[in-house]
Amino acid sequence: MASKIGIIYCKRIQDQSCVGCAKCYKAVNDNAFAFEGKGDVKVVFKTSCGDCPGLVLPKLQLQMQVLEKLGETVDEIYFGTCVKKATAVMNCPMNLEGIKAKIPEMFKVLVTVGTHDY
Ligand code: SF4
Numbered sequence: 001m002a003s004k005i006g007i008i009y010c011k012r013i014q015d016q017s018c019v020g021c022a023k024c025y026k027a028v029n030d031n032a033f034a035f036e037g038k039g040d041v042k043v044v045f046k047t048s049c050g051d052c053p054g055l056v057l058p059k060l061q062l063q064m065q066v067l068e069k070l071g072e073t074v075d076e077i078y079f080g081t082c083v084k085k086a087t088a089v090m091n092c093p094m095n096l097e098g099i100k101a102k103i104p105e106m107f108k109v110l111v112t113v114g115t116h117d118y
C-alpha cells in the first residue's frame with residue numbers, strides 16, 4: 001500500500017532559492033534520500049510553515065480538516081530540507097524540536113526532518 005505523505009516547506013526559501021519544489025518531487029519520485037526503500041509514496045499535501053515565526057501546528061490543524069473533508073489521510077509528515085537549512089543558517093525562529101514532538105501526539109502521524117541532500 002502506498003505511503004501518504006505531507007511536506008512542510010520554509011516559506012522564505014521555497015520558490016526563491018529552491019524553485020518549484022523540484023528537489024523534493026525528485027527525491028519522492030526516485031525513492032531517494034529520506035524516501036529510500038519506502039516503495040510507493042504519494043504526496044497528499046505540501047504547505048508552508050506559515051512564514052516566520054513558524055506557527056506550523058495551527059496550519060496543520062487546518063490542513064487535517066481539509067484532508068478529512070476530502071476523505072484523504074496522511075501517514076507521515078516531512079519537514080523539507082529547506083526547513084533544516086533555515087534552522088541551521090537563517091536564524092529560523094520556529095521551535096522545530098517542540099513542533100516535531102507535538103505532531104505525532106496531535107495528529108498520530110510520523111514526522112521526519114529533511115528530505116534530500118541536493
Ligand atoms: S527542500 Fe523540498 S519542500 Fe523545501 S523548498 Fe526545496 S523542494 Fe520544496
Ligand code: SF4
Binds near residue numbers: 010090092
Ligand atoms: S519560520 Fe523558519 S521555516 Fe518558516 S519561513 Fe521562517 S525561517 Fe523559514
